[in-house]
Amino acid sequence: MTSLVQGALAAAVLGSAAAGTQAPVTSGVERESDVLSRVRRLTIEGRRAGEGYWSPDGQRLVFQSEREPGNPFYQIYALDLASGDTVRISPGYGKTTCSFFRPGSDQILFASTHHDPRSKTLQQEETEFRASGKERRYAWDYDPEFEIYAFSEKSGQYTRLTRARGYDAEGSYSPDGQWIVFSSTRDAYSRALTPAEQLQLEVDPSYFAEIYLMRADGSDERRLTRVPGYDGGPFFSPDGTRVVWRRFDEKGLIADVWTMELDGSDARQVTDFGAMSWAPFIHPSGEYLLFASNKLGFENFELFMVDVEGRKEPVRITYSDGFDGLPVPSPDGRRIAWTSSRGGGREGQIFLADWNHERALAALRAAPGVRPR
Amino acid sequence: MRQGTTRAFVGALLLISAAPSLAQTAAGSRTRAHVEFLASDQLEGREAGSSGERLAADYLATQLTRMGARPLPGRTDMFLPFEFTAGSRDGGSRLTIAGRTFTARTEVQALSFSDDADVTGPAVFAGYGLVVPESQNVAYDSYATLDVTDKIVVVLRYFPEDADEKTRAILARYSDLRYKAMAARQRGARALLVVTGPRSPNAGQVVPMTFDTALAGSGIPAASVSGAVADALFASGKPLRDAQQELDSGNPHMAGFALSGVTITLRTSVVRERHTARNVVAYLPATAPVSAASKPWIVVGAHYDHLGRGDRGNSLASKEEAGGIHYGADDNASGTAAVLAIAGTLAESPQPRRRHLLVAFWSAEEIGLIGSNAFATKPPVPADQIAAYFNFDMVGRMQNNRLVVQATGTSPAWARLLERVNVAAGFDLVTQADPYQPTDVTNFHAAGIASLAFFTGSHSDYHKPSDTATKINYEDLDRVVAMAATLVRAVGNGDEPPVFTKVDQPATRGTIAGVRVTTGTIPDYATEVKGLLLAGVVAGGPADQAGLTKGDVIVEIADKTIANIYDYTYALELLRANQPVRVVYTRNGERRDTELTPIARQ
Numbered sequence: 001m002t003s004l005v006q007g008a009l010a011a012a013v014l015g016s017a018a019a020g021t022q023a024p025v026t027s028g029v030e031r032e033s034d035v036l037s038r039v040r041r042l043t044i045e046g047r048r049a050g051e052g053y054w055s056p057d058g059q060r061l062v063f064q065s066e067r068e069p070g071n072p073f074y075q076i077y078a079l080d081l082a083s084g085d086t087v088r089i090s091p092g093y094g095k096t097t098c099s100f101f102r103p104g105s106d107q108i109l110f111a112s113t114h115h116d117p118r119s120k121t122l123q124q125e126e127t128e129f130r131a132s133g134k135e136r137r138y139a140w141d142y143d144p145e146f147e148i149y150a151f152s153e154k155s156g157q158y159t160r161l162t163r164a165r166g167y168d169a170e171g172s173y174s175p176d177g178q179w180i181v182f183s184s185t186r187d188a189y190s191r192a193l194t195p196a197e198q199l200q201l202e203v204d205p206s207y208f209a210e211i212y213l214m215r216a217d218g219s220d221e222r223r224l225t226r227v228p229g230y231d232g233g234p235f236f237s238p239d240g241t242r243v244v245w246r247r248f249d250e251k252g253l254i255a256d257v258w259t260m261e262l263d264g265s266d267a268r269q270v271t272d273f274g275a276m277s278w279a280p281f282i283h284p285s286g287e288y289l290l291f292a293s294n295k296l297g298f299e300n301f302e303l304f305m306v307d308v309e310g311r312k313e314p315v316r317i318t319y320s321d322g323f324d325g326l327p328v329p330s331p332d333g334r335r336i337a338w339t340s341s342r343g344g345g346r347e348g349q350i351f352l353a354d355w356n357h358e359r360a361l362a363a364l365r366a367a368p369g370v371r372p373r
Numbered sequence: 374m375r376q377g378t379t380r381a382f383v384g385a386l387l388l389i390s391a392a393p394s395l396a397q398t399a400a401g402s403r404t405r406a407h408v409e410f411l412a413s414d415q416l417e418g419r420e421a422g423s424s425g426e427r428l429a430a431d432y433l434a435t436q437l438t439r440m441g442a443r444p445l446p447g448r449t450d451m452f453l454p455f456e457f458t459a460g461s462r463d464g465g466s467r468l469t470i471a472g473r474t475f476t477a478r479t480e481v482q483a484l485s486f487s488d489d490a491d492v493t494g495p496a497v498f499a500g501y502g503l504v505v506p507e508s509q510n511v512a513y514d515s516y517a518t519l520d521v522t523d524k525i526v527v528v529l530r531y532f533p534e535d536a537d538e539k540t541r542a543i544l545a546r547y548s549d550l551r552y553k554a555m556a557a558r559q560r561g562a563r564a565l566l567v568v569t570g571p572r573s574p575n576a577g578q579v580v581p582m583t584f585d586t587a588l589a590g591s592g593i594p595a596a597s598v599s600g601a602v603a604d605a606l607f608a609s610g611k612p613l614r615d616a617q618q619e620l621d622s623g624n625p626h627m628a629g630f631a632l633s634g635v636t637i638t639l640r641t642s643v644v645r646e647r648h649t650a651r652n653v654v655a656y657l658p659a660t661a662p663v664s665a666a667s668k669p670w671i672v673v674g675a676h677y678d679h680l681g682r683g684d685r686g687n688s689l690a691s692k693e694e695a696g697g698i699h700y701g702a703d704d705n706a707s708g709t710a711a712v713l714a715i716a717g718t719l720a721e722s723p724q725p726r727r728r729h730l731l732v733a734f735w736s737a738e739e740i741g742l743i744g745s746n747a748f749a750t751k752p753p754v755p756a757d758q759i760a761a762y763f764n765f766d767m768v769g770r771m772q773n774n775r776l777v778v779q780a781t782g783t784s785p786a787w788a789r790l791l792e793r794v795n796v797a798a799g800f801d802l803v804t805q806a807d808p809y810q811p812t813d814v815t816n817f818h819a820a821g822i823a824s825l826a827f828f829t830g831s832h833s834d835y836h837k838p839s840d841t842a843t844k845i846n847y848e849d850l851d852r853v854v855a856m857a858a859t860l861v862r863a864v865g866n867g868d869e870p871p872v873f874t875k876v877d878q879p880a881t882r883g884t885i886a887g888v889r890v891t892t893g894t895i896p897d898y899a900t901e902v903k904g905l906l907l908a909g910v911v912a913g914g915p916a917d918q919a920g921l922t923k924g925d926v927i928v929e930i931a932d933k934t935i936a937n938i939y940d941y942t943y944a945l946e947l948l949r950a951n952q953p954v955r956v957v958y959t960r961n962g963e964r965r966d967t968e969l970t971p972i973a974r975q
Contacts, residue, residue: 042795044795321903
C-alpha cells in the first residue's frame with residue numbers, strides 16, 4: 001500500500017466515524033474535532049515549549065520551556081492546571097530536557113547539564129548567537145554532559161541518577177514508580193571506536209543512542225537495545241509490562257514505533273510509514289498508542305494513532321500545518337497534551353484538548369488492516 | 374473596530390456565509406442586557422455626535438454610577454467632550470473652460486481635503502503629478518521641467534499603468550492624492566485638477582469624496598473632473614489617451630505640457646460638519662493602600678460608537694441593506710458590555726486592589742480613533758501614572774474557542790500573566806505582538822502605556838446592519854469577561870507595573886492608497902500562520918472563481934512570497950485588474966496553485 005493511498009483511507013475513516021455527517025470539504029479544525037475538542041494553547045511565555053507530561057493525578061503538567069531569563073536553553077517547569085501557577089523544577093542554568101513525574105512520590109526526573117562548569121559560558125554563547133540574527137535548523141546537540149536527575153519537591157534536593165559519560169536523557173518512570181527507562185549514547189564513550197564510528201560520533205552522536213532500564217535510584221542499569229541507529233523516547237505501557245519507543249534506521253532518516261519486553265526481548269515494529277514516526281505514548285486504556293509522523297511532508301508532522309499491535313493502518317488525528325508532535329494522554333485518558341506550532345511561527349508550544357476515546361476506538365476499528373510484514 | 378490601513382481594504386471585502394453557532398444562555402449573562410440595549414433600534418447605531426450616541430453615553434454613566442464608580446478627581450460628571458469633523462460634502466464646486474461651465478457632481482467635485490477658493494489660471498498638464506523622494510532610488514519627478522507657478526495643474530489619478538513591477542511598487546507609495554496636492558502646492562500651483570485616465574480603472578469618473586476627519590483644508594484648491602471635462606481640456610492638442618499611453622511606459626522624462634489656450638476658472642467648496650462627541654470616563658478607587666511609586670492607575674476601555682445608518686462611508690452594507698440601522702452589536706456593544714461587566718466584577722470583589730481602575734468608553738472610534746486620541750493626547754490622569762490599558766473591541770463573536778490578544782509586544786510581562794489566567798479560562802489563545810491595530814489600543818501604545826487588546830475575530834456582519842444582538846455568543850463573551858477581570862485584577866493589585874516596551878511599526882506595510890484591485894479574499898486575523906489564512910472568500914469574487922476557499926493559506930501571489938497580511942497588501946499594489954496571476958496556497962498542508970484574475974476596486 002502506498003503512503004498516498006493510506007492517507008486517503010485514513011481521511012475516509014475519520015469521515016465515516018462521525019455518525020451521519022456528510023462533509024464534502026471539511027477544514028482541518030472540523031476534522032480534528034472528531035476526536036479532539038476544546039483545542040487550546042496552554043503555554044504562552046517563552047520562545048518555545050514542549051514535552052508536556054501529566055502528573056499521575058492529572059492535576060499538573062511538567063514540561064520544558066525556553067523562558068528562563070538569561071538562559072536560552074530549556075528549563076523544566078510544572079504547571080498547576082487549576083491555579084495556572086507555574087514553578088521551575090530544574091536549577092535554572094545549564095541545558096535540560098525530558099521531565100517525568102514519579103508515581104507515588106514527590107519526585108520529578110529530568111535530564112540536565114547543570115553540573116557542567118561550562119554551563120554559563122554556553123548560555124552566553126547561545127544568547128549571543130541568537131542575538132546575531134543567525135538561524136540554524138532545529139538540532140538537538142546530544143551533549144554528553146546530560147545526566148538524569150530526580151528532583152524532590154519536598155526537600156528541593158536534586159539527586160543525580162546516571163554517571164556514565166554520554167547523553168543520558170529521555171527518561172520516564174514505570175507506573176509503580178520503581179523503574180526508569182531512558183536513552184543513552186554511553187556506548188560511544190565506553191569503548192574504543194573504529195575510525196568509521198569515530199566519524200559517525202562527530203557527525204551524528206544519536207546513532208549510538210540505545211534504550212536502557214534502571215531502578216528509580218539509578219542502580220541496576222541494563223541495556224535493552226543493540227541495533228545501530230538512534231533508539232529513544234521510551235515509555236512504559238500502562239500495565240508496566242512493556243516498553244514503547246521509536247527506532248531510527250542507521251542513516252537517521254526513517255523512524256518507526258516499536259514495543260518490547262522489559263528485558264529487550266520480543267521487539268515488535270508497530271508502524272511502517274517509511275517516514276519519521278516517533279514520540280509514541282500508549283493511551284491509558286492500553287488499546288492504542290499516539291505518535292507523530294511526517295509522512296505527509298518533511299516539515300509537516302501530524303499526530304496519528306494506531307492499535308498497539310499495529311494490526312490496522314494508523315489513523316490521522318491532526319490536520320494543521322507545521323508541527324504537531326509529542327502527544328501525551330492524561331492519566332484518565334480524556335485529554336491530551338501535545339506540542340504544536342499551530343499558534344503561529346516555527347516554534348512549538350504546548351496545546352491541550354479534550355480527547356474522545358470512544359470515537360478514537362471507532363476510528364481505529366474502522367481502519368483497514370495492514371499487509372503482514 | 375475601525376476600518377484602517379490594511380483592514381479597511383480587506384474589510385471592504387468581508388462576506389462570509391456561515392452563521393455562527395449561538396449559545397442560548399440568556400439567564401445569568403453579565404453582558405446580554407447591555408448589548409441588547411446598546412444595539413437596539415432606540416440607539417440608532419450610536420453614530421458619534423448623534424442622539425443615539427448621547428443616549429448610549431447616558432446609559433453608560435448610569436451603569437457606572439450604579440456600580441459605585443465616580444467622576445475623575447476634579448470633575449463633576451463622567452463626560453469628556455471633544456470636537457471632531459463628522460464628514461465632508463461638496464458645497465457647490467464648479468468649473469468653466471472656454472465659456473462652458475460644469476456644475477454637476479458627476480463632472481466636477483472637490484477632493485475632501487480641498488481648500489475653498491475661486492481661482493482662474495492657465496492650465497498645465499503634469500502627467501501623473503508624481504514626485505518620488507531621492508532616497509527611493511527611483512528618479513521620478515513630474516515637475517522636473519515644468520513651471521507650474523500660478524497655474525492650474527491637471528494630473529492623472531494613480532500611477533503609470535505599464536511601468537515595471539519594481540517601479541510601480543515605489544510609485545504606488547506616492548500616488549495618494551493628498552501627496553500629489555502637496556507636491557503641486559509646493560511648486561506654486563494655484564489649484565489641482567485630477568482626471569482618472571482612459572487607460573486606468575474607473576476611467577473618466579470623479580473621485581468619491583472620501584471621509585476625511587481633517588479640521589481644515591490642505592492649503593490648495595483641489596478637485597476631480599470627469600472624462601468629459603478632460604476632453605474639453607485636451608480638445609486642442611494631444612488627446613489625453615495618447616499622453617497617458619506615453620506616460621504609462623513609466624518614462625519619467627515624458628514632460629508635461631501646457632494645455633495651450635486653456636484657461637480654467639474653478640470654484641471649490643467643501644462643507645465640513647463639526648460635531649461634539651463624548652467619551653464617558655469614571656473610576657473605581659483602589660481598595661487597598663496605593664503605592665505612589667508604582668503607577669497608581671489602570672484603564673479598561675472600549676469604544677461605544679458605531680456607524681449610525683452607515684452614511685459616512687465606512688459601511689459595508691449591501692445595496693439592499695443600505696441606509697438601515699447599523700446595530701454594531703459586536704462592534705462594539707460587545708466590548709462596551711464587557712468593560713461594564715469587568716468593572717462591575719471588580720466593584721463587587723472583596724479582593725484588594727492597589728490601583729484605581731479607570732473605566733472608559735470612547736466615542737468617534739469608527740471615524741478615526743478620535744475619542745481615545747483626545748484622551749491619550751491630553752490624559753486627565755498623567756500617562757506615566759497609568760500602569761496598563763486593556764481594550765475590548767469586537768469580543769462577542771467567538772468561534773472555535775479562539776481568543777485573540779493583540780499588542781502583547783507592549784510589555785514582557787504579558788506572556789506570563791496571560792498564560793496563568795488562561796489555564797483556568799481555557800481559551801485557544803492567539804497572541805499578536807503588534808499594537809498597530811485599527812482600534813483604540815494604538816493610541817495607548819503611542820502614549821507609552823503597556824496595553825492589551827482583546828478581539829474574537831471578524832465575521833460576515835462586520836460594519837453591516839446585520840451585526841445584531843441575536844448573533845452575539847454571550848456564553849463566550851461572559852468567559853472573556855471572567856478571564857479579563859482576573860487579569861485586570863492581577864495587574865491592579867500587582868507590585869510592579871508591567872514594563873512598557875515600544876513596538877516598531879512593521880516597515881513594509883502596504884497602503885490602502887496603492888491598492889486598486891480586489892481579489893475577493895477574507896483574511897483570518899485570528900490565526901497566525903506563515904502566509905495569509907483565508908477566513909472565507911467573497912461569493913463569486915476572483916478568489917472564489919479561482920477555487921480558493923476558507924482555510925486555504927496563500928503563500929505566494931504573482932511570484933511574491935506572502936508571509937503575512939502586510940506582504941499581501943503590498944503584493945496587491947502591484948496587481949492589475951483583469952490580468953491573471955498565479956497564486957500558490959496550501960490546503961490541509963498540501964501545496965497547490967491556481968490562477969486568479971483580480972478585478973478593479975471602485
